[in-house]
Amino acid sequence: MLRIGKLPIALFAGFIIIFPWVAGKVPAIGNYTDIMVFVGIYCLITIGLGLLMGYAGQISVGQAAFYGIGAYVSAILTTRYGLNPWFCMFIAVLVTGTIAFLVGTPSLKLKGHYLAMATLAFGIIVFIIFNEEIQWTGGPDGMADIPGLSIFGFELDSIEKYFYLVWGFVFVILIFTINVIQSDAGRALRAIHTSEAAANSMGVNVSKFKVLVFVYSAILASLAGSLYAHYLNFINPSTFDLFFSIKLLIMIALGGMYNIWGAIIGAGIITFLSYEWLHYFEEFEVIVYGAILLVVTIFLPNGLVGLPGMLKELFVRQKSNE
């Protein structure tokens, strides 16, 4: 489980490359390319959050805030000052990273639930700021006319083009993160999750690593926010509320937090549920999400990715009982 081979990544890349072409041919799933853009954007966040939860054993219930800060910094700088969107995206990453460092350093010194509560409080404060600082953010009405993105003068003006841009980002981040996991830093992170005291005595600088992962997860959320803003050309605060932070937790828990593929599978399933399959439930979908989260926490502690392993263990135990 710890070693991630090149084959799954290559297969997944193949699947992504042909996806828009297949979706274009089959009318029933014609809008799936659009939904997959959002899956890609959410994957950027869940890869970081999964690293934080599964590998560093910490929890953030305020990830929507970093996502929102990325989106708003991009939106404000491009619409008010006419700056280059890529430059704004970079500035957004710097701003978000700094804020995450300032919030993370003190809270990560404390025990598990303190970071959860600190990030929860932080997320709500940021949400209130998005709503209240009307001269900057447009308040509850949000901001419109955010420009699209272009690469070397080549406008990314269709869903398919944006799809490849977003998933390009996802693959770069995915490969980078896998390399981190399989390096000494990854081993240090897993050691922290198993036992902080033991990791500490083996010479791992525990608090430094935890803050680093927290900042990394925030930066990825910021990138996702910028990509979201430039894709929809419109943002408003309700996208970045507490429930979105919880939805991200559901993605990680459902997919499985101890495996990077879990973050991607979870993001895929929950995004399709909320954009397509749960329309019938309308706003009562929250009950479905609560039920999913509870059932997964109790019965599938390793998420869907851990399901084969669990079944195998169950099978072996059955055999040895006979």
Add this chain to the structure above:
Amino acid sequence: METITLTGQIFQYLVTGITVGSVYAMVAVGFNIIYNVTEIINFAQGEFVMLGGLIMVFLHVAVGLPLILAFPATVALVTLVGVLLDRLAINPIRRPTVLSLIIATIAASILIKGTAMFIWGKDPFDLPAFSGRDPIIVLGAVIQPQYFWVIGFLVLIVIVLTFFFERTIIGKAMSACADNPDAASLVGIDVKRMVLLSFALSAAIGAVAGITMTPIALMEYDRGAMLAIKGFGAAVLGGLGSFPGAVIGGLILGVIESLGAGLISSGYKDAFALIVLLFVLFFKPSGIFGNIEISKIKRF
């Protein structure tokens, strides 16, 4: 028209702050009970308050039960929800970790919230005040009779809990679980039952908070999260696990919020308490009455 002096205004903010703070204190006490016995932070604590208010509205206003019956019936129903929370969400987790317990209570909180939206819809509900709405004017400040009920119930809860934890055998058994669950089970205390009891007790107190605050502040399905985090702020400010700390923390938080909303910005009303929470977490996580040594031996 009579002009309101600044002193009168500040006195008004203090009075409302203490009332709101009493509600936060009750939520904080609920956090502490569960934390002391189980070391779990129950993120669904605010949902108990919300349910208390809405079930009371249903029984008292819709069904028409008299106050004296509807009150205990509401507390009993919410207590049942607390028992179910432990039995269905906490107890079944086989290898509990901080992460899984936090996620389980978050899951429970959105389930309860979603169910409440299903039952009551999105509109806020009002509840008649216990002893009318004729305000008393003191020093130019308007004091609703309901304020006394809120503060009075906080005082009552603190007295009863102090007696319970210090004088009764069950209360002492619960405290023993907090100190050392393994040792407690060695001397014959049923730790699982004590955990269940802590959830029941905590839910009951949440219900009282919800019932008493609804005539002042109305109640709707999505109030839980904000009440929970402010109650947690009160608990941390006073020192997680300390009952006098919860009361002082709640009152301070309520007054800061009321003064901040009145004098600085009403749009940021909800942010003040959260900023205080962040400051306490960053600079003095043990709180006013908290003991660093005790917090170090806690598992989570």
